[in-house]
Amino acid sequence: MWPLYWVISAVLLAFHTLFGNIFGDASGIAWVLSIIGLTLVIRAALIPLFVKQIKSSRNMQLIQPKVKELQKKYGHDRERLAQETMKLYRDSGTNPFASCLPILLQMPIFLSLFRLIDQAAKNPEQVRGLMTVELNRQFGDAVFLNAKISDTFLTTDLLSVRILAAVLVLAMTATTFLTQRQLMSKNMPPDALTGPYAQQQKLLLYVLPLAFGFGGIFFPVGVLFYWTTSNLWTMGQQFYVIRNNPAPGTPAFQAKQDRDAAKAARKGIVLDTATAEPVPEPEVRPAQRQQPKRESRQQRKNKKKK
Template identity: 30%
Template structure:
């Protein structure tokens, strides 16, 4: 490779190291714990237009938070939710779905640790819930429609399960009877059908809506490659809004909030996403609505809303509207199933595939399919690496053949360097003549590296954001491929009775586990097959690179380090046999001894 190509590779590698080093040594500050916030009320001006009226802004003077989640749960009568995947309850006050935990997901690897809690009631720390209702239109007032504190009654059903739906009812005493029929499948999707029966003797106008409300900014991972906050699809256009950016939305004086509204013609959904969990509202496909992202500064409440068109209910008639609520884990198979079976357009894009979505999606699909066959994500990653390397083999063959030829030309290049001395221009000219004579392309060796960069980042994204890798074991001590290698050289990999350093500490960076050490060795062995740079500075940097990467990648997810080890090993085997097929017999350990002798000779002189 000529100096220009070497500089390009060097710049890429150093930039990567700088970025990694910055985020390891100066991680983003943890957001402050959200303060307890008052109850969000629903209210506002009556609707007179053909589109949904705005639900009212939260009332900052409402009831103060209680001391604990248990007390908040006991403050209202409840209907239990029980499935194999979720457990929780629905508050009859407001008909809120505000208590939901995920049965199959624990906070830590300890099977006795708490299961993941998704939704919490108003008054509890980190209140997070969904609320449905009707905004009044025409002559109706807010006292005529159900709101946040309406006391619902159970009309049918005793608990919400996949085989037993529940219907709540509320009679306003003035001729309107409201019902809310809810059902749940065996995963994470609820169907909510709101209806109103009009026996007032005259037409009434009102507009259905759904709300997901979150009190205070939640504790997030806060990592630059991951989106957490509002996620929504509007007729095929995906939008993501970070929590901090919601505070910069346009001010809407009528709603006493900062709001962004998108009119959706046929298909859309909106909600909040965390790294692995999501709560999303999705009107029935074909239904127009207004998709709303809202921040209420007076109460520090974040909201997403679906405002459906205002409806006219004739005297003696009944109208109803169905919406879906996803509340659970972002399992690819489940979400894809809802997209295909319920027609929720683009729902699989609620998973944060990133800029390289054209790579992350097929890579994850292949990894998922391999895991279904093998039953182990670690071995699936290794097999995935083998498949990727096989697909790139034609390109790699040309590249490694060129490297083999370059390796053969090393003695000639050393002679050119001696003859040229300090005349770099003369050396470059003679090197180009040598390349031309021997029919060698010095840039060919860059192609595998260039191809590996987007694949590496795409797999990093897949391992970091997909829940299928969370707490996924490989073998032995690797019990979570989404977490760093837990072993440590400081306690001789568990032989000494000392706990390894805490993750994120400076000692964790230098402690090194078994996988990072294997990574460094695999990078060093692969490097020994490549021709050394003629420039001493570049040669020194390339010589140190495997060991620098060993430390830098040591704190990355085990699954990613495992991929890199597998990639290096397969690359080494491919390159070794390709070089031998071209008549060059690499001597890895001979190169190492020769290099040490050269260093020793330089010291003696």
């Protein structure tokens, strides 16, 4: 954990230098904003991983019909079914565990921040990373909205601390639930709403919020700010991706086609309903000049006599 202590404390103190000059070094708002800044830096660094997660999740949705075919074909042979399913994953470039990677990679960072806050309050003489004894005391004693950011819901008798912690736990739980529900309701085709993958998503929909809600009562207020900010980032980032680059055959894809068609109609452009590409206008050729009929010499003489 020591390398993480150095990295996290470096980013945290960089923001604290900025906000400390504005609000005061020992102020709670300076430390809370520093934690939020740390969260944004971490989430920005995880964007490439999030893109891979979205691509893998989309592939998982699109290959569900093929997975069902394999289940019908090899349902009697579990070993063969597992082999063919893994082969399908490899051929389609799909990693069924990619959706867990952002959470798994954040856990060491989360634990490091937890230990920094906890030790700053309980044992400020034990420094970690770039933190000093003075900074530990400031960090552990910082007060925001009448609550120490090192306090938890269970370790205090102050009503103000419990109210703030409860609000943050509820916000953390709600954002976790809404993010997963957003994915299932907007960016999953009907075929993907049944089968093992759908059951896994439904399990995550209810288990993850409950896990965070239960664990949140043990987290310091500062850690709750970190995780709630991270959830809000995830929800906004996912909303942007689903809105602008939805998976084919999903409600979000249909909604994007409707928006594109309405936008094109305002500009007088007609879109192909199948490809969502502009329909080329028919080529208008200039009218050909009609050539006079050829007449024989006798016909010309007769015209002159008339």
